[in-house]
């Protein structure tokens with residue numbers, strides 16, 4: 001059976017850049033465009049040349065990419081000719097393979113926001129598309145508020161779509177701009193649109209305001225649309241855009257879709273999806289969503305002991321797709337519900353070889369249970385689990401000893417008259433019988449302790465040079481008579497590897513210290529440091 005080609009359009013760099021707190025530099029944009037290109041995305045929308053210096057610079061030079069690198073912008077302003085509109089001309093001059101225009105398709109918006117007649121808006125759509133075609137560009141038209149516009153005045157919304165198609169637009173993209181349309185409505189409306197504009201010229205641009213942007217994208221495809229627009233990790237203002245990181249594997253791995261459609265992402269590239277998703281988080285300095293479908297750390301994690309043993313026998317029984325297909329890994333959680341099989345599977349994953357009937361497995365399991373009862377959470381802190389396992393099995397060298405530490409917090413008025421809080425920590429470390437003393441300053445006690453602790457561990461220092469803390473989470477647990485604090489620390493090294501460690505104590509500094517120590521020792525074990 002011949003499969004139909006379905007096209008993917010990424011707008012992480014344009015619509016995704018609208019997200020609160022997201023501010024891509026030129027360097028970020030180039031790096032993300034390269035990732036998307038490498039993945040096999042058909043269209044990468046880079047931004048809005050002329051709207052800000054970064055985007056103008058991005059489109060100042062041609063890019064050597066396989067993808068259709070697309071510039072975004074407005075159709076010509078009402079009441080002006082195309083040649084007499086500086087904004088449109090800047091867009092036409094941009095070094096882009098394609099231009100994606102945005103135009104209103106809701107007559108109410110045309111009258112109120114644009115303050116022009118519905119006919120003038122249609123003329124603006126036609127003129128802009130023709131001008132871009134004349135410049136040799138592939139053209140797309142984003143029909144803003146298409147679905148709301150269609151509900152209010154179907155005839156006019158359709159007239160906008162048709163005008164674009166007839167003027168030569170390669171794609172007419174139906175936008176659910178406020179994200180409130182439901183999948184069954186999308187399906188019905190797109191089915192009407194494809195009677196006027198062929199489906200292989202129709203795209204869907206869905207926002208996630210009812211958490212159905214992905215479902216809406218598939219609803220449009222069912223009705224005949226053949227281009228899906230979205231962003232990496234669903235990045236986008238408010239509740240985000242359709243998440244390509246969920247859409248891509250669904251298209252590739254769900255039989256009904258995989259048998260019908262071809263996309264530009266190969267099976268081989270699909271195995272890099274988790275990496276691509278995490279690389280974006282990296283750039284945004286965010287911790288990846290553990291529960292993200294397909295690529296999250298917990299997407300293939302199982303807790304209960306009976307499930308764990310069944311998974312080892314036949315993974316297909318509990319997994320909807322094989323984790324490796326998207327570059328993820330199966331994770332069997334070590335928790336107080338866990339049985340021996342969980343622990344064995346986890347040891348195997350870490351790469352620790354041990355006989356099934358080794359008595360130390362029982363000791364380790366007992367230790368995990370006791371510690372989890374007082375608040376440790378090894379399912380969230382695999383690095384601490386690995387160290388615990390290695391210690392029980394006698395495989396962690398005594399690298400160094402922290403013999404003493406002291407942390408203070410001081411609040412004072414500085415020279416400018418502002419009230420400031422500063423912390424200082426002093427740490428005494430014994431390495432090879434030699435005592436080293438380091439001091440560190442920080443904006444808080446944990447930060448100061450971390451700085452001091454990592455300042456000097458003698459001959460091991462070179463191993464931890466690239467170590468950095470990427471996340472720090474504190475939780476107060478109410479167990480028994482007194483509250484205890486659980487600290488989870490996520491660290492990263494120069495290779496991009498991440499790991500999480502845990503500490504528990506009634507004292508937050510002490511809990512943090514345990515997690516920091518585990519992180520450093522884990523890094524030393526990983527780098528094969530010799531004691």
Ligand SMILES: [Zn+2]
Pocket residue numbers: 015175177205207
């Ligand atoms: Zn949008």
